[in-house]
């Protein structure tokens with residue numbers, strides 16, 4: 001779940017793109033990059049690491065220009081540890097295009113072959129984002145064979161991209177000498193919004209971003225979400241054109257954004273993420289009431305950070321005291337999006353520390369937003385018991401994660417999911433060492449999100465219900481992903497369990 005940002009102004013944009021990436025850090029911790037356009041010249045700097053570690057003053061100084069894009073990466077295809085696959089990506093024809101992508105293509109392998117054989121384009125990495133950029137470049141080339149590039153031509157090219165590409169994509173691109181483009185996939189799986197700011201000289205500045213928090217943080221006004229299938233084109237004079245470029249577009253935002261990925265202070269497709277998490281707590285309270293004996297629970301306790309709003313609301317609904325027993329080391333990042341199981345496991349203990357005073361002799365209801373691989377909960381339950389807890393109950397604000405995700409969350413195989421084999425609540429409790437486990441129901445998840453915005457027709461809940469909104473996901477495709485994920489790698493890192501199984505390496509299928 002990467003984060004992308006684009007900006008156009010009369011002033012330099014480098015520092016503000018940096019600040020925006022900082023605000024999107026929770027969406028990708030592996031690599032970061034910024035590209036700017038100064039006249040007809042692109043400047044780019046990208047590297048592995050967190051935003052604050054990647055960019056030095058000298059790098060920032062070189063990023064001159066008034067238009068730019070940036071990306072923080074959480075890899076879902078290609079190589080997790082390759083600087084080359086960090087973004088933005090660049091092609092020199094037509095015109096010169098810089099490109100950033102959030103999402104995951106499900107026909108990248110077919111497109112790679114098609115690009116080589118039909119379009120005579122070579123893809124030199126295993127990143128689906130490079131594939132997507134080359135499809136866009138091919139289609140812009142096709143349009144400009146007979147005319148020069150204008151808004152109409154750009155929209156024609158994006159329409160052709162929608163016809164060729166499958167999967168999820170929120171994208172932004174700078175075309176040298178022409179303007180700034182952003183577009184969202186026809187299913188609206190990944191978020192993308194647009195905002196403006198009136199600069200000191202009265203001119204309008206433009207921003208496109210994965211999440212509205214960047215706009216709030218940088219003093220921009222959030223204008224609106226970019227609709228599924230829609231493209232927005234801002235030419236060098238600042239003229240804005242918007243067009244629906246997909247034949248069939250339907251909004252299916254990813255439910256996992258609201259459960260875990262997005263920042264609580266963002267609003268996506270009309271749903272405030274914090275509000276959604278409170279609502280999830282309300283629905284979860286109903287299930288907890290049905291399944292557990294409340295008189296047995298002394299305190300409700302969140303697993304920092306993402307579960308806090310849900311746990312607070314749940315405690316209030318149930319009338320049980322809310323207590324913070326785990327202290328988070330603020331210098332450790334999110335563990336779920338780290339590459340490799342060994343590092344994730346180690347990080348849970350480094351990240352969270354239990355305070356015995358909140359555990360000794362107590363019966364706890366631990367609340368997390370999700371239990372995916374079970375890495376966090378296994379460790380947490382053990383820590384709670386070591387700290388003197390009597391009974392440990394667990395509640396998850398998301399339903400059981402039972403199916404692979406192919407739209408931008410790096411869990412493409414069932415085998416890595418705790419409930420991939422269909423474990424019921426009792427089996428999960430046994431696996432993580434808890435006395436009992438309660439999950440949000442699927443109806444609860446959908447109900448909570450629907451309550452927040454009844455106008456969203458459907459949410460992508462594929463990892464919970466196995467329904468893939470793009471309609472192209474077959475068992476054979478999932479088997480190919482599984483085989484690629486579990487293929488032995490040439491030189492496994494000695495202490496990386498996950499990497500031995502090929503995790504974080506090529507999953508292009």
Ligand SMILES: O=P(O)(O)OC[C@H]1O[C@H](OP(=O)(O)OP(=O)(O)O)[C@H](O)[C@@H]1O
Pocket residue numbers: 260303304305306307333334335336337368369370371372373374375376377
């Ligand atoms: O079952 P698992 O595979 O462990 O995944 C689920 C856990 O990972 C995430 O936390 P993370 O530490 O990434 O971030 P957070 O601080 O935002 O909660 C999520 O909030 C759960 O706690």
Ligand SMILES: NC(=O)CC[C@H](N)C(=O)O
Pocket residue numbers: 001002003073074075076077078085101102103104105127128129408409
């Ligand atoms: N999580 C994402 O959005 C990943 C983008 C792209 N698929 C990559 O692996 O770099």
Ligand SMILES: [Mg+2]
Pocket residue numbers: 303304305306307368369376
């Ligand atoms: Mg967490």
